[in-house]
Amino acid sequence: MHFLETVRRRWQDADTLVCVGLDPEPTRFPACLAGDPDAVFAFCRAIVDATADLVCAFKPQIAHFAAHGAEDALERLIAHVHATHPGVPVILDAKRGDIGSTAQHYAAEAFERYRADAVTVNPYLGRDSVQPFLDRADKGVILLCRTSNPGSRDLQELDVGSRKLYQHVAELVAREWNGNGNCALVVGATWPEELADVRSRIGDVPLLVPGVGAQGGDVEAVVKNGRTADGTGLMISSSRAILYASNGEGFADAARRAAMSLRDGINRHRNP
Numbered sequence: 069m070h071f072l073e074t075v076r077r078r079w080q081d082a083d084t085l086v087c088v089g090l091d092p093e094p095t096r097f098p099a100c101l102a103g104d105p106d107a108v109f110a111f112c113r114a115i116v117d118a119t120a121d122l123v124c125a126f127k128p129q130i131a132h133f134a135a136h137g138a139e140d141a142l143e144r145l146i147a148h149v150h151a152t153h154p155g156v157p158v159i160l161d162a163k164r165g166d167i168g169s170t171a172q173h174y175a176a177e178a179f180e181r182y183r184a185d186a187v188t189v190n191p192y193l194g195r196d197s198v199q200p201f202l203d204r205a206d207k208g209v210i211l212l213c214r215t216s217n218p219g220s221r222d223l224q225e226l227d228v229g230s231r232k233l234y235q236h237v238a239e240l241v242a243r244e245w246n247g248n249g250n251c252a253l254v255v256g257a258t259w260p261e262e263l264a265d266v267r268s269r270i271g272d273v274p275l276l277v278p279g280v281g282a283q284g285g286d287v288e289a290v291v292k293n294g295r296t297a298d299g300t301g302l303m304i305s306s307s308r309a310i311l312y313a314s315n316g317e318g319f320a321d322a323a324r325r326a327a328m329s330l331r332d333g334i335n336r337h338r339n340p
């Protein structure tokens with residue numbers, strides 16, 4: 069099934085806009101995993117199994133695996149999600165961007181090697197750098213628009229004619245790059261006004277919104293400013309606040325409680 073169809077099904081059937089980010093940091097793992105040579109996989113699998121019914125997607129962040137030489141754990145983790153929680157899509161957060169010939173390999177990495185359902189892509193190299201991803205009509209292409217970090221102001225807010233660069237990216241993606249209907253955009257929860265602005269420019273194109281939890285974004289503002297008319301349209305992503313809710317033996321249960329609390333907080337504001 070097409071990535072965005074799968075997400076829409078999760079929004080409706082599982083009644084959740086939560087995306088759990090999988091950002092393993094071994095120094096923050098619970099003591100019960102100390103000495104486990106496969107700790108990255110064991111930790112992430114426990115989180116996945118404890119939260120799968122509460123999410124519209126999982127989002128493993130590739131550097132958090134590659135930095136520890138754990139690409140194999142990432143492959144097995146995504147295979148585990150597909151096998152054990154069918155219908156829950158996986159977004160590979162890789163923020164790729166390169167000339168077209170190299171981008172083809174990044175697309176193959178995301179979709180063939182890792183078997184991700186969607187990937188985050190940096191659009192700032194232009195259309196040809198994104199084309200190998202756009203061509204995969206069954207896969208999601210989630211383009212950085214207004215990122216959550218403070219430094220996103222440096223370039224993304226620059227005036228380019230009658231609007232700012234991130235506003236141009238939002239319109240370009242929604243109007244010209246989304247011919248296959250497989251695009252989404254990233255806007256940080258730390259920019260609630262910009263979220264409303266982007267939503268007004270892109271119709272029902274879905275938004276991936278990281279920045280609630282550890283980065284302090286306000287859930288109510290995100291939902292009210294970013295939702296579509298039917299109270300969906302958002303994948304609201306949190307990593308550290310869920311993954312490291314506890315560093316005791318009950319870490320997976322604590323992660324479940326944190327994900328449930330985020331889901332319920334979102335759902336309180338979903339419908340007008």
Ligand SMILES: O=C(O)c1cc(=O)[nH]c(=O)n1[C@@H]1O[C@H](COP(=O)(O)O)[C@@H](O)[C@H]1O
Binds near residue numbers: 163214
């Ligand atoms: O593309 C992303 O996922 C992303 C975009 C962005 O603008 N800001 C952002 O924080 N992210 C990612 O989302 C995750 C946020 O993690 P937490 O702050 O722990 O919830 C990290 O993996 C970031 O790399």
